[in-house]
Amino acid sequence: MLSLCFRFRSRREMLRVLNGLGWVTLQRLGVAVRTMAGVPTVSLPELRSLLASGQARLIDVRTREEAAAGTIPSALNIPVSELESALQMEPAAFQALYAAEKPRLEEENLIFFCQIGKRGFLATQLAQGLGYAGARNYAGAYREWLQKEG
Known part of the structure; x- marks a missing residue:
């Protein structure tokens, strides 16, 4: 499972990592974040x-x-x-x-x-x-x- 805790040294590093994840992984990450938001x-x-x-x-x-x-x-x-x-x-x-x-x-x-x-x-x-x-x-x-x- 993908960790939801990212710490980047720069915006460039963040974009490089996100670009490397691929579209399907980013969709899953979005679902996980929305789901976590629904838990008290x-x-x-x-x-x-x-x-x-x-x-x-x-x-x-x-x-x-x-x-x-x-x-x-x-x-x-x-x-x-x-x-x-x-x-x-x-x-x-x-x-x-x-x-x-x-x-x-x-x-x-x-x-x-x-x-x-x-x-x-x-x-x-x-x-x-x-x-x-x-x-x-x-x-x-x-x-x-x-x-x-x-």
């Missing part, structure tokens, strides 16, 4: 406020190894590869496996994050597709958290 996100200041008031439920969708190396306090780790089955489990099975209460469909501020944003975005889309209307993506991801809070 939360900013770092908003996340801080929600956490301070106890109004956020955080799910770290990185691997267990990544989460063990450091995560946002109070986050529950459910790797993105397990997320769909986890969100469809019976509450008792979820509790037994993750030692936490299963999120409710109507839960507000069910916030997903990963290392740089892509898996968190996918997790948010998945949760929304399963009926979790309050699903949101912390687009700054753990990388931003670590830089600003760590």
Whole structure:
């Protein structure tokens, strides 16, 4: 998949890269950007406020190894590869496996994050597709958290 984070040293470099991508790739990039724009996100200041008031439920969708190396306090780790089955489990099975209460469909501020944003975005889309209307993506991801809070 194409990374959506570009940093160019000059306009000329940007044009050279974009010209090299080809028309089909640029169309796909446009679709991806429009799709990402449709997923509800939360900013770092908003996340801080929600956490301070106890109004956020955080799910770290990185691997267990990544989460063990450091995560946002109070986050529950459910790797993105397990997320769909986890969100469809019976509450008792979820509790037994993750030692936490299963999120409710109507839960507000069910916030997903990963290392740089892509898996968190996918997790948010998945949760929304399963009926979790309050699903949101912390687009700054753990990388931003670590830089600003760590």
